[in-house]
Amino acid sequence: MKQTPLENWILQRTGIHERSRQALEEYQIQQLASTLHYAKDNSRYYKKLLAQTDIDSIKSISGFHAVPFTYPEDIRKKPTDFLCVSEKEVKRIVTLNTSGTSGEEKRIYFTEGDLNQTIDFFQYGMNCLTDQSDRVLVLLPGKAYGSIGDLLKKALALSHIECIVHGVLRDPEEVEQIIMENGISCIVGIPMQILYFSRIKSEVFRKFIKKVLLSTDYVPGVLVQELESRFHCTVFNHYGMTEMGYGGGVECQALTGYHLREGDLYFEIIDPATGKPATDGQYGEVVFTTFGRQAMPLIRYRTGDMARFSKxxxxxxxxxxxxxxxIGRITNKVVFDNSEEMHLRELDEIILKYSEVLDYTAAFSRTDTLEICLTLMKGELFEKLQEEIAERICAGWKTDLKLCMTWKPDSRIFKITNSMGKRNLIRLQEGGGKDG
Ligand SMILES: [Zn+2]
Incomplete structure (x- = not known):
């Protein structure tokens, strides 16, 4: 098995000479200190947040763990307070409208240097799965300068790998044509879009696609199993978010979790309730700190994602x-009166198992009815599916659940409500508003 190419890349970029955690950690402590100094000296937000922090006294990882967290709401409130460079040095601004109700948006800024750092990671990250014999189709946004698709294309060009950036999937017929005409062997895309495409265009998928890289949202296990067993694809997962500079980590050929971009980012897993570090093997919230980011360094940024370090x-x-x-967003769940929880990922494992289902939405109404709407190829299957899915959902939770299932036909034009956003289990509020 090929070792992850990220290892040599990180050794080269960090300049450490031994393959040891200790050497990498020493490098990371230096980088953390320089991020702290840079952010405190150059951004209004960190000047205030770190006013009481004596950075020079931080000599260890545990010392760093006393530094306060940064929350997504802090960016939303006043993104410009995070800026460490003049506005003319900003080459890319990403606006993330993550909240359904408030008008505040999260803005993430990048300089040319920041974007190049991501291209560098993408180049070596893509080497985990592709080589020059591959032709890659990217079903992610790519028109704008510095968008994820644009950076991926530039990264693959450095490895002389052919790449077409199409944008998110809207028209399956068009994507089918592109795959056939260009002999695409590898697809990069959003998990639910790839599943959808594979279910309605299974022939072309089986014939052409050997490798899949899933990104931008958590990946249901049932989805990976289906792509592997139905199409004999190798399915790689990438983990990243815009705030990280898009990329955070990618699986090697062992396919047992991501190796991380440890030369550019410091990752922690913490107990979301106490903020204390979780032990390896224990699930918690992913927190990261950037190294060398010019426009908008982030320190101990709370991602809201649940994961764990492998033991x-x-x-x-x-x-x-x-x-x-x-395994998903911490908030992507509904808690019942008996304190039982229902996570979107649990519904995924039940509902997406049925290959007739092309997509679905789930929402709780204020009367505590779980409303599920399936997107189906054919309506005549609905009654059977409804019965089976309801039975499995009722068996999975002790709470007395009221279920309301409906279906709608596949429009063949994938409706992108929030193209790069994460899927949500929605609780509808009185008046019809949405609450994350
Ligand atoms: Zn590995």
């Missing part, structure tokens, strides 16, 4: 850490 060494033999696959 095992990866079969590829790297000394880099492995993070087990993200």
């Amino acid at each position: 095992n060494h990866c079969a590829c033999g790297t000394f880099l850490r492995t993070m087990d696959k993200v």
